[in-house]
Amino acid sequence: MLQQIADKWIAGEGLLGGVFQGASPYLVYSVTMLIGAILALVIAAHLAGIYSWAERRIAGRIQSRIGPNRVGPQGFLQWAVDGLKTFQKEDLIPQDADSVIFRIAPYLSFCGMFLVFVVLPFSNTLVVADLNIGIVYILAVSSIEVLGVMLAGYGSNSKWAFYGGMRSAAQLVSYEIPVGLALLSMVLLSGSLNLNQIVLSQSHEGFFRSILAWNFFATPFAFIAFFAYFTAAIAEINRAPFDLPEAESELVAGFCTEYSGMRFLFFFFAEWANIFVISMIAVVVFFGGWTVPGVHTAAQWEAITPYIIYGALILTVIGATWVGYRMGVRADEPTRLTKPTGDLGTTILAVVLGWGPAFTALAVLSLFIAFGLPSAAPAVIKNAAQFGVIFIKAHILVFLVIQLRWTVPRLRVDQLMMLCWKYLMPVTFVCILGNMAWIAFIDMNGTAANLTRVVLFALTNLLILKYILMVVQNLRHAKANFDFKLAV
Amino acid sequence: MSSLVTQLKSDEMLLNMGPQHPSTHGVLRFILKTDGEIVTACEPDVGFLHRSIEKICEKCDYPGFMPYTDRVDYLAAMNANHAYALAVERLAGIEVPRRAQVIRVITDELNRIICHGAIGVGALGMDLGAATPFLHAMRERETVNDIIEELCGARLTYNYVRIGGVWFDLPDGFVEKVTAFLNHFELAWEEINRLLTDSVIFRTRLMNVGTITAGDAVSYGLVGPVLRATGIKRDVRRDQPYAIYPELEFDIPVGTGTFGTLGDCFDRHLVRVEEVRQSVKIVRQCLKLLEPGPVIAKVPKNIKPPAWADVYSAVEAPRGEMGFYLMSNGTGKAHRCKIRTGSFAAMSIISRMAPGMMIADLVAFIASLDVVAPEIDR
Numbered sequence: 001m002l003q004q005i006a007d008k009w010i011a012g013e014g015l016l017g018g019v020f021q022g023a024s025p026y027l028v029y030s031v032t033m034l035i036g037a038i039l040a041l042v043i044a045a046h047l048a049g050i051y052s053w054a055e056r057r058i059a060g061r062i063q064s065r066i067g068p069n070r071v072g073p074q075g076f077l078q079w080a081v082d083g084l085k086t087f088q089k090e091d092l093i094p095q096d097a098d099s100v101i102f103r104i105a106p107y108l109s110f111c112g113m114f115l116v117f118v119v120l121p122f123s124n125t126l127v128v129a130d131l132n133i134g135i136v137y138i139l140a141v142s143s144i145e146v147l148g149v150m151l152a153g154y155g156s157n158s159k160w161a162f163y164g165g166m167r168s169a170a171q172l173v174s175y176e177i178p179v180g181l182a183l184l185s186m187v188l189l190s191g192s193l194n195l196n197q198i199v200l201s202q203s204h205e206g207f208f209r210s211i212l213a214w215n216f217f218a219t220p221f222a223f224i225a226f227f228a229y230f231t232a233a234i235a236e237i238n239r240a241p242f243d244l245p246e247a248e249s250e251l252v253a254g255f256c257t258e259y260s261g262m263r264f265l266f267f268f269f270a271e272w273a274n275i276f277v278i279s280m281i282a283v284v285v286f287f288g289g290w291t292v293p294g295v296h297t298a299a300q301w302e303a304i305t306p307y308i309i310y311g312a313l314i315l316t317v318i319g320a321t322w323v324g325y326r327m328g329v330r331a332d333e334p335t336r337l338t339k340p341t342g343d344l345g346t347t348i349l350a351v352v353l354g355w356g357p358a359f360t361a362l363a364v365l366s367l368f369i370a371f372g373l374p375s376a377a378p379a380v381i382k383n384a385a386q387f388g389v390i391f392i393k394a395h396i397l398v399f400l401v402i403q404l405r406w407t408v409p410r411l412r413v414d415q416l417m418m419l420c421w422k423y424l425m426p427v428t429f430v431c432i433l434g435n436m437a438w439i440a441f442i443d444m445n446g447t448a449a450n451l452t453r454v455v456l457f458a459l460t461n462l463l464i465l466k467y468i469l470m471v472v473q474n475l476r477h478a479k480a481n482f483d484f485k486l487a488v
Numbered sequence: 489m490s491s492l493v494t495q496l497k498s499d500e501m502l503l504n505m506g507p508q509h510p511s512t513h514g515v516l517r518f519i520l521k522t523d524g525e526i527v528t529a530c531e532p533d534v535g536f537l538h539r540s541i542e543k544i545c546e547k548c549d550y551p552g553f554m555p556y557t558d559r560v561d562y563l564a565a566m567n568a569n570h571a572y573a574l575a576v577e578r579l580a581g582i583e584v585p586r587r588a589q590v591i592r593v594i595t596d597e598l599n600r601i602i603c604h605g606a607i608g609v610g611a612l613g614m615d616l617g618a619a620t621p622f623l624h625a626m627r628e629r630e631t632v633n634d635i636i637e638e639l640c641g642a643r644l645t646y647n648y649v650r651i652g653g654v655w656f657d658l659p660d661g662f663v664e665k666v667t668a669f670l671n672h673f674e675l676a677w678e679e680i681n682r683l684l685t686d687s688v689i690f691r692t693r694l695m696n697v698g699t700i701t702a703g704d705a706v707s708y709g710l711v712g713p714v715l716r717a718t719g720i721k722r723d724v725r726r727d728q729p730y731a732i733y734p735e736l737e738f739d740i741p742v743g744t745g746t747f748g749t750l751g752d753c754f755d756r757h758l759v760r761v762e763e764v765r766q767s768v769k770i771v772r773q774c775l776k777l778l779e780p781g782p783v784i785a786k787v788p789k790n791i792k793p794p795a796w797a798d799v800y801s802a803v804e805a806p807r808g809e810m811g812f813y814l815m816s817n818g819t820g821k822a823h824r825c826k827i828r829t830g831s832f833a834a835m836s837i838i839s840r841m842a843p844g845m846m847i848a849d850l851v852a853f854i855a856s857l858d859v860v861a862p863e864i865d866r
Contacts, residue, residue, distance in 0.1 A: 059619075062620055063619065063620050063623040063624065064623065064624060064627055065623060065627075159501065159503050159504075163525075163847070166524075167525075240617060241617065241689060243617070247617065247848070248510055248617075249510050249511040249614065249615040249616070249617065249851055250511065250847055250848050250851050251847075252509060252510060406619065406620050407618075407620065407683070408617075408618065408687055408689050408690075409613060409616040409617045409618035409684075409687060409689050409690045409693060410616055410617030410618075410689070410693075410848075411689055411693070412692075412693055412846060412848045412849065413525055413846060413848060414846065415692060415693075474679075477675075477679065
């Protein structure tokens with residue numbers, strides 16, 4: 001998308017086109033790239049922060065305790081104050097550490113994560129750089145992270161950190177292979193390395209057909225490749241149950257034993273944002289990316305645009321009015337949202353959360369009704385809807401990753417290596433060969449292929465059903481027996 | 489480890505594990521020689537918590553030493569109290585009222601439940617990276633702590649057992665509360681074990697790791713679950729009965745080697761899991777045996793056992809046989825006190841078992857021995 005904007009600006013067209021008229025193309029490209037990078041950084045920073053809060057809340061629920069609930073509603077702003085606090089800490093570097101390596105390691109680790117954000121397609125057009133070699137690029141830059149972790153282990157000049165660094169070198173390098181192989185087996189199916197093209201190859205007319213068109217259901221090998229990919233990817237980002245480089249009960253804190261303050265934050269920044277990165281890649285490659293089921297052609301987007309816009313605006317008006325009203329009346333009826341009566345803070349909250357948005361939405365609504373929707377509306381709605389779809393899909397996987405961490409113990413080093421080399425590697429190789437054979441011998445639009453898709457779809461639904469039943473059963477059990485209090 | 493690994497020997501690294509290490513359970517220090525991930529030698533360095541408790545006993549009168557026994561094993565203070573009281577009672581020939589004996593068994597077994605539950609099983613899980621079962625077990629421990637707090641006012645160092653009985657009678661509603669807790673706990677224990685024992689990763693981490701043979705266990709003087717996991721059915725409650733244990737029905741779980749080999753870490757874990765179930769059974773039986781009566785015998789203020797009499801009496805604490813050897817000299821103070829604890833014996837076998845283990849295995853092994861630092865050092 002930045003490419004097109006830059007080209008427009010160089011040609012002197014579009015919004016802000018006049019500003020850059022006659023400027024050197026290099027300057028324009030640099031400026032657009034900088035804007036893109038800052039946008040991606042903002043998204044990554046907020047996601048990583050919010051995940052740190054979400055993880056702690058989810059872990060709290062799983063472990064039958066509360067978790068952070070003090071700062072902001074439900075403790076939602078905990079990540080912000082934690083980040084601020086950590087940034088204020090003294091920048092400690094151990095005396096015997098290799099100070100250059102020690103300083104540079106967190107940023108390398110962070111870069112490995114952040115560079116992947118550049119090619120993630122959040123919608124058809126919302127992508128910082130729409131590279132032709134997207135998948136190869138991801139595999140290449142995500143290896144930089146290993147370097148950061150390894151250097152952190154080496155530069156700390158601590159034995160525990162050194163163990164962490166060595167473990168991560170072995171683990172991350174090994175697990176990159178199954179990740180790469182699993183993704184390549186899907187590249188065979190989609191016929192492109194470009195992430196947007198991979199998504200497009202999974203789109204289809206019609207609601208159910210567009211879900212069945214996901215790569216995940218395409219062949220049995222794709223089905224297996226997803227599980228191989230996701231397991232290996234979790235190992236690649238050092239998440240439990242594969243968090244050996246920082247195994248806290250064995251290696252104190254592994255590679256980040258000597259880190260504190262801001263540098264420590266950067267490692268965890270990378271770790272949490274990486275959860276989103278691997279989930280996004282999985283969604284793009286296996287689960288149809290940003291395709292919105294049932295809406296494909298420009299005419300369809302035109303048709304649903306007014307419904308979405310008017311619906312959203314009306315809901316905003318109603319919701320925000322309710323919030324403002326509640327803030328106003330809560331003098332008699334204190335709720336959890338509000339503090340005791342009528343202070344300045346409540347008034348500001350009522351305006352910021354309630355009346356302000358309500359009146360703005362109402363004004364926009366009346367403008368749209370009076371003058372009609374702007375011509376750009378369908379494009380905006382299309383991108384927003386696609387963004388919403390991929391975001392929800394990715395976060396389902398993010399939740400799974402977080403839940404997994406608080407459910408299972410950690411593997412041992414040799415078991416971890418065995419899982420990689422003895423199980424995941426052969427499985428992913430079989431996936432590649434299988435997908436090749438499938439493409440060669442089976443008509444992708446024929447009955448056999450379609451039947452496979454339906455069967456795999458049914459199987460997936462059964463798996464999800466089983467998962468939901470287990471969770472519901474456990475929750476019910478928990479409710480009946482675990483909110484136990486002695487009557488004293 | 490295979491012979492290939494031993495052939496590929498590189499320089500050894502000296503690694504200090506502890507005294508401030510997350511998995512050393514208190515202040516323990518292990519001096520490791522490692523070859524990569526593999527430990528080639530491990531020397532436990534104990535004594536960080538040494539408080540001369542045995543010497544203190546020679547300077548206190550008999551009842552005055554009771555609070556110090558709490559500190560021998562702060563996770564199972566009730567058992568340590570009981571062990572000491574039993575020793576003095578046998579030395580001085582004091583009869584304990586029946587109600588007091590029943591109460592002692594109830595508190596002992598409640599203490600065993602939380603000690604095995606939260607530390608023996610929960611902390612083992614946490615050392616393997618499973619934090620959730622540990623916190624679930626800690627939640628159960630809180631409830632038991634509440635119950636015991638009502639009983640004696642303390643949550644950790646109880647100082648509840650007295651020479652000749654127990655300090656207070658049971659508070660109102662104690663039986664109902666314990667019953668309610670046990671009803672809840674039996675389900676909670678199954679849930680914790682679904683998360684932990686049934687987990688394939690947990691199982692493969694512990695199977696065939698740190699296998700102690702029965703011969704080794706005996707020659708190193710191991711006791712308690714660690715000994716029973718090797719298949720030897722030795723339990724002080726059954727072999728040298730005290731209190732009302734002869735009247736109670738309970739099994740003594742021993743290691744079977746169902747998964748892996750007999751006497752490995754997983755067997756030790758399974759023995760503890762099963763012991764908790766047996767403890768629940770014992771408490772239920774004891775609650776039925778409670779009859780009204782005095783809870784403390786008439787004991788002279790200054791207990792003066794006959795001169796140069798000595799006694800060794802033991803109880804089955806969560807970490808195995810906890811014995812007090814007392815020798816009197818005819819005054820109100822003991823001439824000599826020696827405490828025999830399970831953790832100290834368990835520490836001795838670490839340096840034998842460690843060579844060839846990986847660091848992660850060593851952590852699991854130490855956790856499966858369930859050592860607690862003050863019990864080693866005293």
